[in-house]
Amino acid sequence: MLRWAVLRPLLYRHASRNVSLLGKPRMWSSEASITSKYFYLEPEQKEKRVKEEQKLVAEGKGLRNTGVKIGGVRSDGKTPRFFKTVEVNAEDSGYIVRVDGRPLKSPKERKIVAPTKGLALCLASEWEYQDKFILPSSMPMTRIASGVLDLLPEGGSDLVRKSLLDGLRTDITVLRDNNNFMLSDLQKRKFAGVVRWFETHFGKVNVSSEYGGVTHPADTLQVVQAYLNKLDDWQLAGLEPLANASKSLILSLALMHGAITYEEAFKLTRLEENFQAEAWGEVEGGHDIDKADLAVRLSASIVWLQARGDSPDLPK
Numbered sequence: 506m507l508r509w510a511v512l513r514p515l516l517y518r519h520a521s522r523n524v525s526l527l528g529k530p531r532m533w534s535s536e537a538s539i540t541s542k543y544f545y546l547e548p549e550q551k552e553k554r555v556k557e558e559q560k561l562v563a564e565g566k567g568l569r570n571t572g573v574k575i576g577g578v579r580s581d582g583k584t585p586r587f588f589k590t591v592e593v594n595a596e597d598s599g600y601i602v603r604v605d606g607r608p609l610k611s612p613k614e615r616k617i618v619a620p621t622k623g624l625a626l627c628l629a630s631e632w633e634y635q636d637k638f639i640l641p642s643s644m645p646m647t648r649i650a651s652g653v654l655d656l657l658p659e660g661g662s663d664l665v666r667k668s669l670l671d672g673l674r675t676d677i678t679v680l681r682d683n684n685n686f687m688l689s690d691l692q693k694r695k696f697a698g699v700v701r702w703f704e705t706h707f708g709k710v711n712v713s714s715e716y717g718g719v720t721h722p723a724d725t726l727q728v729v730q731a732y733l734n735k736l737d738d739w740q741l742a743g744l745e746p747l748a749n750a751s752k753s754l755i756l757s758l759a760l761m762h763g764a765i766t767y768e769e770a771f772k773l774t775r776l777e778e779n780f781q782a783e784a785w786g787e788v789e790g791g792h793d794i795d796k797a798d799l800a801v802r803l804s805a806s807i808v809w810l811q812a813r814g815d816s817p818d819l820p821k
Contacts, residue, residue, distance in 0.1 A: 578639050578641055579639075579641075580641050580642075582638050582639070582640045582641070582642070583638060584638060584639045585637065585638055585639070586635050586636065586637055586638060586639055588604045588605045588632075589605060590604070590605055590606070591603070591604055591629050591632045591633040592606075592629070593622065593625045593626055593629050595622070596618065598618050599618040599619050599620050599621075599625075600618065600619045600620075600621065600622050600624070600625035601616065601617070601618055601619075601625070602617060602619070602625055602628045602629045602632065604632060609628065609632070609647075611650070611651040611654040611655045612651055612655060613654070613655045615654040615655065617650050617651075617654060619650070619739075620737075620739055620813065621812060621813060621814060623811075623812035623813070623814070624646075624650075624739070624809070624812045624813055626812075627646050627808060627809065627812050628646055628647055628650055631643065631644040631645075631646055631647050632644070632647070642801075645746075645801055645802065645805035645806075646805050646808070646809055649742050649743065649746065649805070649806075649809055650742075652742060653738050653739055653742040657738040657741065657742065662738055662741060665741050665745050666730070666733045666734065666736075666741070668745070669733060669744065669745065669748055669754050670726060670729055670730055670733065670754075672748060672753075672754050673710070673719070673721055673726070673729070673754055673755075674718030674719055674720070674721075675718045675719075675752075676710075676719075676752070676753045676754055676755050677692075677696075677751075677752045677753045677756070677773075677774070677776070677777070678696040678699055678700050678703075678753050678755045678756060678773075679696075679700065679710050679711065679712045679713065679719050679721075679755070680692070680712075680713065680714070680718075680719065681693065681712060681713070681714040682714065682777070683714035683715075687780075688777065688780050689714065691776065691780060692776065692777075693712075695773060695776055696773065696776075698765075699755060699756060699759045699764065699765060699773065700712075700755065702759055702764045703755045703758065703759065705821065706819045706820050706821050707725055707728045707729050707732070707758075707820055707821075708722060708724050708725030708728050708729075709721075709722055709725055710722075710725060710755075728820050729754075731820070732817060732819075732820060735817035736816075736817065739813050740810065740813055740815075740816065742809070743806050743807075743809035743810040743813060744757055744758075744761065744806070744810065746802060746805075746806050747760070747761070747802075747803065747806035747807065747810070749802075750774070750799055750802035750803050750806065751770060751773075751774040751803065752774065753773075753774070756770055756773055756774065757806075760803075760807055761807070761810050761816060762816065762819060767803060767804065767807060770803060770807075771799065771800065771803060774799060774803070775796070775799065778795070
């Protein structure tokens, strides 16, 4: 029998996704996109961004004469589909998604101009897919696009790069469980291939069972930093949520460059969770939702990166 201490955080996490502490549905904003509640910002910067977001939400009225504003769409799926047509138009600066002839805009009212037709078609398909009501949970790439325009240009790009690099310290592929030999051995065997691939291109990484994380060689970190510096905002926008979802920059880069498949990335990301579920059983309404959520986040990110294209060549 599962203890309440185990169930409570699961239930709270899923119950609080779309409802604020006051019980009111949250408006859809770029805060929930690539930067995942501005986790990478310093406290002062984070407070400033949150206040800006709250102001946008307070002022958001959805439809504007000059375009369709994403910030007016409710995250609880109760915004009716207010449009009939969705199309992609080429312009000098890129490709624009138009809803009933009006350009799609971010919560901060910046026109979304995708650098490739593939990305624009991905965004357009999410809007065309909507039925009687708009479901933001079915539009992950639209959220990513909002973050590209509203967050990364304001100094967020370097902070995302720093966050990705810092994440190597707690990357799931280099951490080993120090309380369970069977799990530790499973991690060693299953992660060996992708770690080997990473070391071939970026340099040696260390493996540890310490809770404080792993310290990697300076040379390796320099190579990774140089690679991340080559990524533009649209590529960072896809890589950051991929690393967040998989809890691993190493898995993300391997998936991004075709060294592993989506199915392999999914299984490796859930390696510990599946091990524990086999031992103790699954929580209905917990593990199944986590699986579905992970599937959406991984697939949206990798489709985004493939549609963006032009990834930098691997080092070495």
